Amino acid sequence: MLNGQVPLIVFTFAPPVGGEVFNAISGIPIIGERVAQRIGVPLPIYLDERISGLYVTAESRSIDVETEVNSRADDKTPKVKQWSLNSTISVTMVGQRDSAALATLTAFCDLAFQKVVSQNYGISYFNGNLVVLNGLLHGFSSETGNEDDLVRVILQISRGKQEINKPEDVPFLDRVRGSVPS
């Protein structure tokens, strides 16, 4: 149910190198091994209080552009350089402390945090006219209060990325034991 009645966030993690662990995951019939081997495992979380106990309270989007204006000595029109810094969306949610989906969302963000450098993951978000495909984690924060049992979550997704990196072959290094290698 993409872009349907409730907001949806989908985490996609590229298959790890070696594939042994991934093979076990891709055996799930609904995913399909061939598809999963190519694009990774899509893991959806519905942001609906009836389904997952999570509820989207606000969304915002922002685009940051760096602009450099260089005035010229001859009083002609200044030269302007621009480069993009980031394009992000921010999703504010509330959830119940005992929500399994909230725990899953937190765990996925932790997993994405480990893959920030390799970028072997993607985050897609669908809610009405706000659609992000294969974005990157830009920020995640959660806050709990003493007055209620709600957790306030802010998830920021960067739209800069367009595709999931394919895992590179990891070189295997043999071990040589001794005081110095010989």
Added chain:
Amino acid sequence: MIFDWYKLLNYNEFISLGLISRTLTVFLEGVGQEDVLVTVGNEFGITFRDAFLPLSFEGQNPFYRDGYAIYEDPDGNVWLGIESTEDEE
């Protein structure tokens, strides 16, 4: 001390690339997949599991720190050492 050594790269080849730093993702036999950050600054060194290992620091080759070591062999190959916890075979 007995170490498990892994040949990471060749010093001269890495310097010729002109890179300031590079993260190497490698699978170490008996350890698993690890990231090794190679940096070129005032000192050439590697950072492994939060331990910075400068190459030939103060003339020490190999150089040991916190159970890890770095060594450059006569051919210019840079080795990462992890203190062995197993009995020598």
